[in-house]
Amino acid sequence: xxxxYTFILICSASxxxxxxxxxxxxxxxxxxxxxxxxxxxxxxxGRTNTAGVLVFRSNCNKVEVKAPGYxxxxxxxxxxMEITLAKNDPDVKSIEGVVLQDKSDPRALAILQKVNDNYxxxxxxxxxxxxxxxxxxxxxxxxxxSLKSYNRYISNRIDSLKGLPEQAMKTxxxxxxxxxxxxxxxxxQSKLFLWERAQEYLYSQKFGxxxxxxxxxxxxxxxxxxxxxxxxxxxxxxxxxxQIENRDLYRxxxxxxxxIEGRQNFxxxxxxxxxxxxxxxxxxxxxxxxxxxxxALKKLESNSKIKSEGTITSIWKPIDNKWFLLREDxxxxxxxxxFDEKKTDDKKDKTKKKRxxxxxxxxxxxxxxxxxxxxxxxxxxxxxxxxxxxxGTLLDQYRxxxxxxxxxxxxxxxxxxxxxxxxxxxxGVITNLIKGKIRVGMVDFDASRILGYNQYxxxxxxxxxxLNEKFNRxxxxxxxxxxxxxxxxxxxxxxxxxxxxxxxxxxxxAEFFHDVKAAGRFSENLWNFRMKLMNSGIDLKNDRFYSFExxxxxxxxxxTNALTMNISAKHQKESAVFDYNFxxxxxxxxxxxxxxxxxxxxxxxxxxxxxxxxTYEQNYPEVYLNYEQSVKTLGGDFSFSRIDALFLHSFRTxxxxxxxxxxxxxxxxxxxxxxxxxxxxxxxxxxxLNFNLASYIGFxxxxxxxxxxxxxxxxxxxxxxxxxxxxFGKNTSSFDVIYRGITGDMKNPEYHxxxxxxxxxxxxxxxxxxxxxxSSQFNLGLFYRVGYYSTPNFKQNxxxxxxxxxxxx
Numbered sequence: 001x002x003x004x005y006t007f008i009l010i011c012s013a014s015x016x017x018x019x020x021x022x023x024x025x026x027x028x029x030x031x032x033x034x035x036x037x038x039x040x041x042x043x044x045x046g047r048t049n050t051a052g053v054l055v056f057r058s059n060c061n062k063v064e065v066k067a068p069g070y071x072x073x074x075x076x077x078x079x080x081m082e083i084t085l086a087k088n089d090p091d092v093k094s095i096e097g098v099v100l101q102d103k104s105d106p107r108a109l110a111i112l113q114k115v116n117d118n119y120x121x122x123x124x125x126x127x128x129x130x131x132x133x134x135x136x137x138x139x140x141x142x143x144x145x146s147l148k149s150y151n152r153y154i155s156n157r158i159d160s161l162k163g164l165p166e167q168a169m170k171t172x173x174x175x176x177x178x179x180x181x182x183x184x185x186x187x188x189q190s191k192l193f194l195w196e197r198a199q200e201y202l203y204s205q206k207f208g209x210x211x212x213x214x215x216x217x218x219x220x221x222x223x224x225x226x227x228x229x230x231x232x233x234x235x236x237x238x239x240x241x242x243q244i245e246n247r248d249l250y251r252x253x254x255x256x257x258x259x260i261e262g263r264q265n266f267x268x269x270x271x272x273x274x275x276x277x278x279x280x281x282x283x284x285x286x287x288x289x290x291x292x293x294x295x296a297l298k299k300l301e302s303n304s305k306i307k308s309e310g311t312i313t314s315i316w317k318p319i320d321n322k323w324f325l326l327r328e329d330x331x332x333x334x335x336x337x338x339f340d341e342k343k344t345d346d347k348k349d350k351t352k353k354k355r356x357x358x359x360x361x362x363x364x365x366x367x368x369x370x371x372x373x374x375x376x377x378x379x380x381x382x383x384x385x386x387x388x389x390x391x392g393t394l395l396d397q398y399r400x401x402x403x404x405x406x407x408x409x410x411x412x413x414x415x416x417x418x419x420x421x422x423x424x425x426x427x428g429v430i431t432n433l434i435k436g437k438i439r440v441g442m443v444d445f446d447a448s449r450i451l452g453y454n455q456y457x458x459x460x461x462x463x464x465x466x467l468n469e470k471f472n473r474x475x476x477x478x479x480x481x482x483x484x485x486x487x488x489x490x491x492x493x494x495x496x497x498x499x500x501x502x503x504x505x506x507x508x509x510a511e512f513f514h515d516v517k518a519a520g521r522f523s524e525n526l527w528n529f530r531m532k533l534m535n536s537g538i539d540l541k542n543d544r545f546y547s548f549e550x551x552x553x554x555x556x557x558x559x560t561n562a563l564t565m566n567i568s569a570k571h572q573k574e575s576a577v578f579d580y581n582f583x584x585x586x587x588x589x590x591x592x593x594x595x596x597x598x599x600x601x602x603x604x605x606x607x608x609x610x611x612x613x614x615t616y617e618q619n620y621p622e623v624y625l626n627y628e629q630s631v632k633t634l635g636g637d638f639s640f641s642r643i644d645a646l647f648l649h650s651f652r653t654x655x656x657x658x659x660x661x662x663x664x665x666x667x668x669x670x671x672x673x674x675x676x677x678x679x680x681x682x683x684x685x686x687x688x689l690n691f692n693l694a695s696y697i698g699f700x701x702x703x704x705x706x707x708x709x710x711x712x713x714x715x716x717x718x719x720x721x722x723x724x725x726x727x728f729g730k731n732t733s734s735f736d737v738i739y740r741g742i743t744g745d746m747k748n749p750e751y752h753x754x755x756x757x758x759x760x761x762x763x764x765x766x767x768x769x770x771x772x773x774x775s776s777q778f779n780l781g782l783f784y785r786v787g788y789y790s791t792p793n794f795k796q797n798x799x800x801x802x803x804x805x806x807x808x809x
Contacts, residue, residue, distance in 0.1 A: 022081040024052045024065055036067035076313040076329050080260040108252035108268045112242055114295040119238055122296035124322045129204040130371035135398045136364040140193035143357050150356050151188045190409035194219040198398035207380035217392030219414035224390040226609035227431040230616035235325045241302050245724040245732055249273055264292040273726055296323040309333045320371050330362040365400040383561050384605040436529040442470035449480050455543035458486025469610045474499045491515040505558040505613045512551040519544045520678030520708055522697060523626040523644050526564055526599040534807045535696035541684045541704035546674045548572045562602040569594045581753040582672045592636030595628045621649040640669030650809050659809045661716035663697060673752045679707035679742055679759050683799060694803035699765055701785040701799045707759040712744030728775035738767040761788040772805055779803040
């Protein structure tokens with residue numbers, strides 16, 4: 001045990017057992033409180049002096065502070081702490097209501113602006129290289145202060161149940177009753193959930209970031225949830241409370257300066273905008289310590305309006321003049337455990353509910369900081385995140401706090417429940433929904449194939465299934481079938497993936513298919529689920545489709561964490577299903593072609609899971625490139641080349657957030673219209689209100705299926721105005737200005753005997769998008785056609801567009 005504490009002392013950099021100083025003040029007049037009691041786990045550490053100060057040593061993470069006539073509060077242990085206690089007096093509310101103003105202190109806002117301006121310079125990522133480790137503990141449990149009350153209540157409830165006369169019950173009812181009784185007993189002795197994780201972080205300007213999961217254990221689960229491992233904290237993110245877009249959700253006040261470790265810090269307190277009257281006498285929601293020299297965050301404590309709802313505390317420390325996150329603590333209320341209590345009187349039966357709050361707890365310690373480090377390419381190989389161990393056997397090496405008896409019981413008892421109720425399978429269902437899959441045992445159903453709609457097929461219902469790694473880690477067959485109610489035809493396909501390794505994406509695939517597709521559709525190869533979902537409505541007003549039937553073989557490989565390649569060859573029969581004739585040759589053809597696709601995403605973060613690569617953070621820029629070559633030598637009727645590319649980027653400046661999409665393509669050689677490019681109109685072209693759903697590269701005011709080119713260039717610019725205003729609840733809204741355009745040309749349009757036009761001038765739209773419209777989680781856009789293709793008819797130029805906020809840029 002002695003060696004264990006020696007290890008803790010070294011790793012936590014004097015956080016535990018170090019000398020701490022706490023200052024206690026009254027929230028009404030900001031005067032020091034003497035004789036305030038500071039305690040840890042009900043053990044008194046000392047009392048404040050006449051200056052409201054107590055210096056103490058403790059290995060506790062949190063301390064409780066109370067004084068006569070004041071409401072009790074708690075603080076996360078740090079070298080220097082300050083806390084204000086609210087008076088337990090009903091008159092305090094009206095007094096504080098006069099003192100508080102419903103606007104921020106300009107001095108506080110000026111300091112916060114400098115925090116934002118200097119954030120990148122103060123970030124560890126401005127160093128050449130560094131390394132450190134972390135230990136994280138997540139749990140779900142009752143409030144620590146109510147545990148004794150809960151255990152006493154459960155004991156009495158169990159005793160009362162035993163005293164009831166036995167009743168005849170069916171087998172299922174008896175089983176449910178026993179399960180309930182066992183669960184009540186279990187919750188007395190263990191937490192409801194516990195997860196520990198130890199990680200190592202490496203960073204260099206040359207190779208980027210590498211995260212090694214040193215060990216991981218989740219109660220109730222035999223197999224690790226890799227998607228859960230990617231959960232992140234404020235380590236690399238600007239805290240929500242100081243982000244410019246959330247500035248109008250809070251009121252900020254510069255209240256003091258304080259010296260911490262020889263450095264002066266500004267003390268900025270804040271409260272929520274709707275915090276008109278203090279709840280439970282709490283005057284502020286939280287406070288910020290800002291280093292006066294570098295304008296870096298030193299400490300953040302953010303509380304809910306109601307003390308029992310939750311709190312989060314983050315502490316940073318300077319190393320080599322950059323600010324590293326040292327510790328994080330979070331407590332957040334997540335529902336309640338409710339029991340019905342029946343009371344009987346002379347009139348009628350009444351039901352009273354007994355509630356015990358459930359909370360999510362998270363504590364994270366960062367330690368063993370090193371900068372600079374020796375940078376080796378092999379240390380950064382593979383995906384962004386690598387998993388070294390997942391059975392929990394190495395966690396003792398990295399724990400910065402011992403597990404309590406209740407926590408140790410959690411692993412024992414919840415693990416047994418996990419086996420009994422197959423929690424692994426249930427957890428797998430939830431994590432796969434993130435990827436657009438519905439998992440049932442060894443089968444993954446493709447959510448994107450269930451429901452669709454386009455102008456040709458009308459409503460399309462289908463089902464797609466793929467055998468996952470539980471069937472075989474290397475071999476995965478799949479199949480789908482769908483039916484279009486408007487065209488009255490079945491579509492189907494089947495394929496087989498064969499992996500060459502489990503370390504990264506590398507597999508061969510063979511497939512056959514019979515399906516339909518919009519003519520001239522832009523390539524979506526290697527697009528992620530979110531991008532495809534956003535673009536799925538591109539053909540709602542377009543009925544120019546063609547059918548294709550054939551087979552394809554392909555190989556896909558992640559050459560690096562940033563670069564993915566897919567190469568394929570196919571032969572298929574193609575037929576127009578609309579009125580079309582190509583060069584008087586009809587509308588049925590054979591096509592043999594090869595396709596090479598690259599995706600380059602240098603800043604996205606990935607992890608390899610048993611079901612394949614998972615991108616847990618999509619960052620920009622990104623580039624997609626496709627090159628298709630059709631040949632006549634293998635039974636094909638054509639010899640054409642088709643190239644298309646898409647560039648994506650999003651970046652933040654002082655004037656807001658800007659998003660850019662640049663895309664284009666060229667098709668060389670004689671080929672039917674479906675091997676050219678549609679200009680992606682979303683409008684019906686009819687009189688009346690023009691309303692449509694947003695798509696990734698579509699135009700709100702352009703008529704669908706009207707324009708086709710064999711070469712084109714398009715762009716999409718969006719800029720978020722740096723003005724954020726409060727909406728309903730805890731939501732903010734903002735406005736995006738959007739400008740998009742497209743132009744190109746068509747060689748020999750007479751070869752395509754159909755009703756269409758080439759688009760050989762610049763087509764332009766300007767728009768204004770209201771983000772999070774009325775807190776509905778939808779963005780409402782208004783668009784207007786300008787330039788060469790505008791008409792005197794306002795309705796033809798104007799369009800309203802709706803977009804799901806979660807789809808993002």
